[in-house]
Structure formats: C-alpha cells, structure tokens
Amino acid sequence: xxxxxxxxxxxxxxxxxxxxxxxxxxxxxxxxxxxxxxxxxxxxxxxxxxxxxxxxxxxxxxxxxxxxxxxxxxxxxxxxxxxxxxxxxxxxxxxxxxxxxxxxxxxxxxxxxxxxxxxxxxxxxxxxxxxxxxxxxxxxxxxxxxxxxxxxxxxxxxxxxxxxxxxxxxxxxxxxxxxxxxxxxxxxxxxxxxxxxxxxxxxxxxxxxxxxxxxxxxxxxxxxxxxxxx
Amino acid sequence: xxxxxxxxxxxxxxxxxxxxxxxxxxxxxxxxxxxxxxxxxxxxxxxxxxxxxxxxxxxxxxxxxxxxxxxxxxxxxxxxxxxxxxxxxxxxxxxxxxxxxxxxxxxxxxxxxxxxxxxxxxxxxxxxxxxxxxxxxxxxxxxxxxxxxxxxxxxxxxxxxxxxxxxxxxxxxxxxxxxxxxxxxxxxxxxxxxxxxxxxxxxxxxxxxxxxxxxxxxxxxxxxxxxxxxxxxxxxxxxxxxxxxxxxxxxxxxxxxxxxxxxxxxxxxxxxxxxxxxxxxxxxxxxxxxxxxxxxxxxxxxxxxxxxxxxxxxxxxxxxxxxxxxxxxxxxxxxxxxxxxxxxxxxxxxxxxxxxxxxxxxxxxxxxxxxxxxxxxxxxxxxxxxxxxxxxxxxxxx
Ligand SMILES: Nc1ncnc2c1ncn2[C@@H]1O[C@H](COP(=O)(O)OP(=O)(O)O)[C@@H](O)[C@H]1O
Ligand SMILES: [Mg+2]
Numbered sequence: 001x002x003x004x005x006x007x008x009x010x011x012x013x014x015x016x017x018x019x020x021x022x023x024x025x026x027x028x029x030x031x032x033x034x035x036x037x038x039x040x041x042x043x044x045x046x047x048x049x050x051x052x053x054x055x056x057x058x059x060x061x062x063x064x065x066x067x068x069x070x071x072x073x074x075x076x077x078x079x080x081x082x083x084x085x086x087x088x089x090x091x092x093x094x095x096x097x098x099x100x101x102x103x104x105x106x107x108x109x110x111x112x113x114x115x116x117x118x119x120x121x122x123x124x125x126x127x128x129x130x131x132x133x134x135x136x137x138x139x140x141x142x143x144x145x146x147x148x149x150x151x152x153x154x155x156x157x158x159x160x161x162x163x164x165x166x167x168x169x170x171x172x173x174x175x176x177x178x179x180x181x182x183x184x185x186x187x188x189x190x191x192x193x194x195x196x197x198x199x200x201x202x203x204x205x206x207x208x209x210x211x212x213x214x215x216x217x218x219x220x221x222x223x224x225x226x227x228x229x230x
Numbered sequence: 231x232x233x234x235x236x237x238x239x240x241x242x243x244x245x246x247x248x249x250x251x252x253x254x255x256x257x258x259x260x261x262x263x264x265x266x267x268x269x270x271x272x273x274x275x276x277x278x279x280x281x282x283x284x285x286x287x288x289x290x291x292x293x294x295x296x297x298x299x300x301x302x303x304x305x306x307x308x309x310x311x312x313x314x315x316x317x318x319x320x321x322x323x324x325x326x327x328x329x330x331x332x333x334x335x336x337x338x339x340x341x342x343x344x345x346x347x348x349x350x351x352x353x354x355x356x357x358x359x360x361x362x363x364x365x366x367x368x369x370x371x372x373x374x375x376x377x378x379x380x381x382x383x384x385x386x387x388x389x390x391x392x393x394x395x396x397x398x399x400x401x402x403x404x405x406x407x408x409x410x411x412x413x414x415x416x417x418x419x420x421x422x423x424x425x426x427x428x429x430x431x432x433x434x435x436x437x438x439x440x441x442x443x444x445x446x447x448x449x450x451x452x453x454x455x456x457x458x459x460x461x462x463x464x465x466x467x468x469x470x471x472x473x474x475x476x477x478x479x480x481x482x483x484x485x486x487x488x489x490x491x492x493x494x495x496x497x498x499x500x501x502x503x504x505x506x507x508x509x510x511x512x513x514x515x516x517x518x519x520x521x522x523x524x525x526x527x528x529x530x531x532x533x534x535x536x537x538x539x540x541x542x543x544x545x546x547x548x549x550x551x552x553x554x555x556x557x558x559x560x561x562x563x564x565x566x567x568x569x570x571x572x573x574x575x576x577x578x579x580x581x582x583x584x585x586x587x588x589x590x591x592x593x594x595x596x597x598x599x600x601x602x603x604x605x606x607x608x609x610x611x612x613x614x615x616x617x618x619x620x621x622x623x624x625x626x627x628x
Contacts, residue, residue, distance in 0.1 A: 059540055059620045080544050086620075087542020098537045098624065102247055114236055115542040159541065 005068070006166050006198050007033040007056055012065030013221075014051050025051040026062070027221035033167070033200060038193040040209035041202045043218035049202045050171055052218070056200065057090045057169040058082045070166050087115050091160025093170035097152040099144040105131060105155045106140040112162040130158040134188060150181030157188060161197075168192070170201040174208060186211050234550070241554035244527075255523045256563040258516025259603070263567025263596045264574060265509035267589060271575035273502025274587035280494055284487075292327070292459045293487045294466055296452040301483030309448030310481040313437055315473060316355075316452060323468045325461045328357035330453040331437050335444030337407040339394060339433065346393045348386075349431040351407060353440030358385075361453045362421075369401040369416030377436040384412040387430035388420045407433065410443045462486055506592070510599070516563070517603035520556050524611035528552065535615050536623025549616040556608020557601065564600035568593045 014026040025048045033039055041049050054060040055067060058074055067074045070089060074082065086092070099108045109127040118126065131137050134154040144152050153173060160168055170189070174182030186208055193199055193213075201212060209215050210229055217225035245252045299307025316331045337351030356374045359365045372383045384407065391400050400414045412435065421429035441447040456465045466484050473482050528535070535548055572588055579586035 054621050057540075059624075080546075083539065083542055083544040086540060092540050094624070098533075098540070100534055100537060102243075111538070112541045115538075115544070115547060117233070163542075 004035045005032045006035050006037075006070060007031070007200075008066075008068040009052075009056065009062075010066045010068075012052075012055060012062040012067065014048070014055065014060075015063045025221055026055075028065070029218075029221070029223055031216065031223065031226075033198065035166075035198055036193070036196055037214060038189070038199045038212040039201070040212040040215045041200065041218060042204065042206075042209055042215060043224075047218045048221040049218055053169050053171045053200065053202060056167075057092055058085045059092070083115075087112055088163045089166045091157075091162070091165040091168045093153070093156050093160050093168060093173045095172040095175040097144065097149070097156045097176070099152055099155055099159075101144050104141050104143050105136060105147070105158075108144070108155055109158045109162060112159060116163050126162065127158070130161055131155070133161070134158045148181065149177045150184055153177060153181070153185055154188065157185070157192075161192075167198045167200065170199065172202050172204070174203065174205065182208065234554075237547070237550035237554045238558075240551045241558050244551075245555060245558060251523065252559065255520055256559050256566065258519040259513065259560050259563025259600055260516075260567040260570065262509065262511075262513030262516045263564050263600055264571035265512055266506050266596050267568055267571025267592055268575045268578065269505045269509050270502055270589040270592035271571070271587055272578060273498060273505065274589050275575070275579045275584045277495065277498040277502070278587055279584050280498060281491060284491060284494060290455070290459075291486075291488050292456045292462060294454045294456070294462060294469075294484050295486070296454060296469065296482060296484050298449070298482055300480050301485070308481070309446075309450065310477065311449040311452065311473075313353075313440065313447040313449065315476060316437065316449060318472060318476060319452075319454075319469060322472055323465060325457050325465055327455040327457050328355075328360050328453075330355050330357045330361040331449045332451045332453075333437055333440035333444070333446060333448065334450045335440065335446055337433055337435075337444060339390065340406040341394045341400075341403065344394055346390065348390045348393075348433050349428060351433045351435065351444060353437040353444070354434050355437055357453075358434060361455075364419050364421055366416035367419040368399065369414070371416055372436055377438050380438045380442075381436065382410065382412045382439060383415045383436065385416040385418060385434045386414055387418045387432045389428055389431040390433055391417050407435065407443050410439070462488075513596075513599060513603055517560070517607040520559055520604065521607035521611060524552060524556055524608055525614070527555070528611050528615040531615075532618060532623045532626040535618050536620050536626065539618070539620035540624060545616040548618075549612045552612035552615045553605065553608045556612070557604040560600040560604030560608075561597070564597045567600075568596065571596075 009029060009031050011028050011030050012026055013024065013028055016023040016025055029052060041052070043049055051060070055062050056069075058069065061075070069085060074085065077085070100111070103111075106124065106127045109130050110123045113123040113126060128137065128140060131140050134157055136151060136154050136158070139147055139151055144155070147155070174185055177185065189199055189201065190211060199212070203209050213229055215225070215227050215229060216223060296311065298310040313331070313333070316329065319326070320329055331354065333353030335351050335353070336347065339346045339348065356372055356377055359371050365371070366385060369385070371385055372381065376383055384405065386400065394400065394405070395403070400417065403414050405412055405414060418430065418434070435443060454465065454469075456462050469484065474480070538548060572593070575588065576586045
C-alpha cells in the first residue's frame with residue numbers, strides 16, 4: 001500500500017441557510033485518504049457524513065477550506081471541470097442506488113461511459129465486462145424494477161467503476177438492503193479494495209465498519225475519532 | 231465538436247416513453263403549421279384564380295385603360311372623353327394595336343311588335359372582339375369601314391337574341407333601337423354571367439352611331455393595346471400630349487393592366503398575410519404548450535438530472551438533452567402539420583373546383599418557425615434543467 005494521498009481535505013466547513021437560520025453541517029474537518037485505503041465514516045444521523053461525502057466527491061463545494069483530489073485543488077475548477085472529475089475520478093454509490101428506472105442494467109452502467117465520450121461498441125463491451133465483475137452478467141438486460149436491492153446496488157457499483165475512478169464514495173450503501181445482501185456488497189468492496197481500489201464508505205453498522213481498514217467518527221460536523229481497525 | 235447523436239437518442243427515447251403526452255404536446259404545432267399552410271395555399275389559389283379572371287378579360291401587359299376624370303376623386307367623374315378624342319387618337323398615335331371605346335347607354339329594342347330593353351347598349355369599335363376575346367358566334371362583327379361609314383349594323387348578345395327572336399336566326403333582320411333602324415349582322419359568343427352581370431344581355435353598335443341612337447358621344451372607358459409591351463409608356467405619353475392639346479387640362483387618366491395586376495396581387499397578398507399571421511398565433515400557443523410540458527418534465531426528472539450530473543454529465547449535456555426534446559416535438563409537429571395542411575388545402579381547393587397551389591415556401595417557413603419556436607420555448611426549461619445543483623437534485627423526491 002502506497003502512502004500517496006488520493007484525497008486531502010483541509011479544515012473544511014459547510015454552512016447551509018435554512019431560511020434565516022444557519023445550519024453548520026461541517027465545522028472544520030481535515031482528513032487525508034491514501035491510495036488503497038478502505039475507510040468507514042460513522043456518526044449519528046445529521047452529523048454531516050453525507051455533506052462531507054458530497055464535497056469529497058465533487059458534487060458540492062465547501063463553504064471554506066480546501067479539497068485536493070489527486071493533487072488537484074478543486075476550488076479552482078469550474079463546474080464543467082468538476083463534472084469531468086465526477087465522471088473520471090470519482091465513483092458514487094448511493095443508499096437508494098439511484099439507477100435510471102427506464103434503462104436496463106447495461107445501459108445504466110454505460111451512462112458514465114457516454115459522458116466520457118466512448119463509442120457505442122466500446123461502451124457496450126466495457127459495461128458488460130463490469131457487470132461480469134460484479135457477477136451480474138445474466139441480468140444485463142433487466143431493468144432495476146426487475147432486480148433485487150442487492151443486484152441493483154451491484155449495478156450501481158459497476159457504474160461507479162466504469163471509468164476506473166481514483167476513489168469510490170459509498171454513502172450508506174447497505175442502508176436499504178437486508179443483512180445478507182449487505183454482506184455481499186461489503187464483500188465485493190473488500191475484493192475491490194484488494195485489487196487496489198480506494199474506498200470511502202458511510203455506515204451506521206459497527207460490524208460493517210469493522211470489515212474496513214480505518215474508521216473515522218464524526219459528531220456535529222467535527223472529526224471525533226480516527227482509528228485503525230484491528 | 232459537440233456530439234448531437236447522444237442527446238438526440240436520449241430525447242427521442244424519453245419522448246417515446248411518454249407517447250400520449252408527446253402527441254398532445256405536438257398537436258399545438260401540428261395545428262398551427264397545418265393552418266398556416268392551408269390558409270396560404272388557399273390564398274395562393276384564390277390569387278391565381280383572380281389573376282386568371284383578370285387576364286380572361288382579354289387584357290395583358292400591353293393594354294392601357296383610358297378613363298375620364300383625373301383619377302383622384304372617388305365620385306363618378308364628368309364624362310370628358312368623346313368620340314372625337316377617339317378619332318384623334320386613332321389618327322395621331324402610332325404603335326396602337328387596337329382602340330376600343332365604350333359609349334354606354336340604354337336602348338329600347340323593337341323587332342316588329344316585340345320590344346326588349348337589354349342591360350346595356352354599347353357604342354364600340356370594330357376591335358371589340360379582340361379586346362374582349364368575344365367573337366361573333368353567328369354572322370360577323372362590324373368593320374372599321376362600317377364604323378367610320380356610320381353603317382347601321384348591330385351585333386347582339388345571346389340573351390337579347392332569345393328575348394327578341396326566340397329560336398329564329400336574327401341575322402339580317404331589321405330592328406329599331408330607340409327608333410333608329412339597324413340590321414342585325416351577328417350574335418356574340420355566349421360569355422355567361424360575370425359576378426352578377428349577364429354579359430350576354432347587350433347590344434353593340436358602331437361608336438359613330440352612339441350619339442344618333444342614344445344621344446351621347448361620351449366615352450366611359452377606352453381600352454387600348456400597343457403592338458408591344460414596351461411601347462406602353464410611349465403610347466401613354468403621346469395620348470397625354472394629344473388630349474392635353476385638345477382639352478387644355480388633365481380631365482382624363484390612364485392605368486395599365488400591369489398596375490391592376492399589381493394592385494390585385496397586393497390586396498390578396500395582404501389578406502393572405504393577415505389570415506396566416508392569425509394562424510401563426512396558434513404556433514405561438516403551441517410553443518407555450520411545449521414550454522409548459524418541458525418545465526413539468528424538468529421537475530419530474532429532477533432526480534434523473536441529479537443522477538446524470540453525479541456521474542459526470544455537464545451542463546451542456548443536460549441542456550442539449552432537454553432542448554433536443556423540444557426541437558424534436560416541434561419538428562415532428564411541423565412535418566405532420568405540413569402533411570395535413572397540404573392534404574387539407576388540396577381537398578378544400580378541389581371541393582371549390584379551384585386549382586390547388588401548394589405553398590411550398592410557406593411550408594419551408596413554417597418548418598423554420600417551428601424550429602425557432604421549439605428552440606425559443608425549449609431553451610428556458612433546458613437551461614433550468616442544466617443549472618440544477620446535483621446535490622439538491624438528488625435529494626428531490628417526486
Ligand atoms: N441542502 C441542505 N439545506 C439545509 N440543510 C442541510 C442541507 N443538507 C444537509 N443539511 C443539514 O446539514 C446537516 C448534515 O446533514 P447530512 O450531511 O445529510 O447528515 P448525515 O448524512 O450525517 O445524516 C443536517 O443537519 C442537515 O439537516
Ligand atoms: Mg446521510
């Protein structure tokens with residue numbers, strides 16, 4: 001495992017305005033995630049986990065502070081460049097899968113490849129390859145409605161991996177799954193991590209967190225603990 | 231270079247996945263385009279009908295109409311042109327093909343004990359058959375020699391012949407017009423009714439005898455043609471000089487057939503334009519309908535937009551996807567509208583027994599306008615979609 005950082009966040013804050021009330025979702029968080037890490041983020045509901053994930057994944061910008069992704073300071077990038085980073089360097093996995101319901105599995109996996117500008121045939125073969133990697137080749141032409149939660153989440157993971165991202169961001173990926181499907185997803189993540197993929201995952205479940213390599217605990221928008229597993 | 235194939239594919243997929251809505255949204259454009267094309271085509275058809283009618287009066291680009299009065303007033307002018315003026319023009323002005331005065335009066339016809347008063351009794355020249363493209367169907371028309379020689383010969387219309395002679399041939403019969411004796415030498419070809427006037431209910435006599443028969447030598451109108459179109463200005467100039475020398479004032483005016491065709495064209499174009507503009511408003515309404523539906527679509531698909539952005543769609547990608555939907559709707563609406571409009575104008579015109587003039591240029595313009603409408607009303611919803619914040623869009627619950 002190299003110690004080269006993939007993500008460095010430096011004293012980031014995020015303040016939302018709810019009408020006239022300020023909500024301080026993040027109050028100054030610093031964190032470094034190195035290549036090949038498998039990091040769990042834990043904390044009570046509303047402590048700012050999703051907000052932090054969005055900022056690291058370039059879906060959102062911090063109110064103050066800096067985010068370095070692969071040594072690039074994303075503050076200095078315009079919206080188009082952020083979209084490109086989301087496309088190429090980050091793979092997002094959501095609690096609610098967020099697949100497009102009208103597209104089948106392989107078409108959903110193709111989406112990031114479309115925006116990356118791949119040609120039709122390249123896209124199709126790459127998407128099928130990815131579905132094979134998550135063990136869903138036989139469901140390639142089924143729509144999300146025809147698949148179980150665990151299968152849908154595996155499609156979402158295949159989609160997240162499409163453009164060989166530097167990091168996978170998973171926000172409560174097992175939150176909507178039964179424990180068996182959840183365990184399968186975590187197993188898949190461990191396998192991916194063994195292949196060298198960097199992962200950050202939000203979870204409420206201590207057992208799940210224990211299968212990662214490092215746990216960061218948040219409370220009220222601050223890091224309260226950062227420990228190695230085992 | 232921007233790749234349009236992907237947004238086009240996405241747009242058509244989403245339109246096809248909501249067929250009823252797509253069809254209803256398209257309807258506004260279909261109706262607008264069809265209405266514009268039908269109305270413009272009908273306008274063109276009416277125009278060609280009217281212009282044909284005008285040329286059917288026997289007048290072409292080489293004709294000049296000379297009328298009394300200065301042409302400015304709206305009241306009926308004093309009849310200042312006389313038989314004498316006509317003779318002068320015939321003698322002095324060169325390059326004239328024919329010269330046809332109309333001295334209008336009323337004549338009471340008598341044949342034996344039978345009496346009949348036709349709609350018109352006209353003093354005309356031997357050029358009448360040329361000027362009105364109406365020959366004698368039976369017998370003959372009178373000649374220049376007969377007009378100049380004040381020969382008492384008359385040519386009668388079919389209606390007059392029927393009323394006075396029944397089924398007899400009137401050729402060679404003696405009749406009296408206002409007590410003056412004439413010999414019938416011809417019957418005019420039947421011309422039918424023009425608007426409400428029965429064109430066959432008239433008697434033609436030599437212009438030289440108008441004063442004797444009807445007590446007037448004043449000309450209502452003189453139809454003149456030149457040998458060549460390009461002689462028209464020169465002939466008009468010579469007539470003006472001649473009449474000015476005779477009358478010492480401008481109490482006459484001339485207009486040309488080209489001028490009449492221009493005026494008619496202008497009026498009909500304006501009418502077509504106004505009616506089409508009204509029809510075009512429905513295009514606008516269709517456009518607003520599209521915008522409305524697209525705004526709904528953007529809201530409904532907020533989450534989809536969020537997902538697409540989260541995995542790397544740029545603003546431009548989202549914008550193109552949505553604007554392409556509007557353009558596809560309007561373009562397919564335009565194509566359908568052109569088809570329906572063409573069929574409708576063809577059907578209507580053949581029902582009216584008129585020649586269908588399909589307005590292809592109007593079709594092209596309608597397509598262009600529909601495209602612009604799609605762009606104009608599609609841009610705002612598409613911009614809104616493209617500007618959605620990805621995190622907000624992902625949180626959005628329908
Ligand atoms: N768009 C927003 N507008 C206003 N407040 C928000 C918004 N997003 C998150 N928050 C608030 O910020 C805090 C942190 O939210 P979040 O990061 O979603 O917490 P978690 O994922 O840890 O449950 C919460 O109090 C939440 O209500
Ligand atoms: Mg959360």
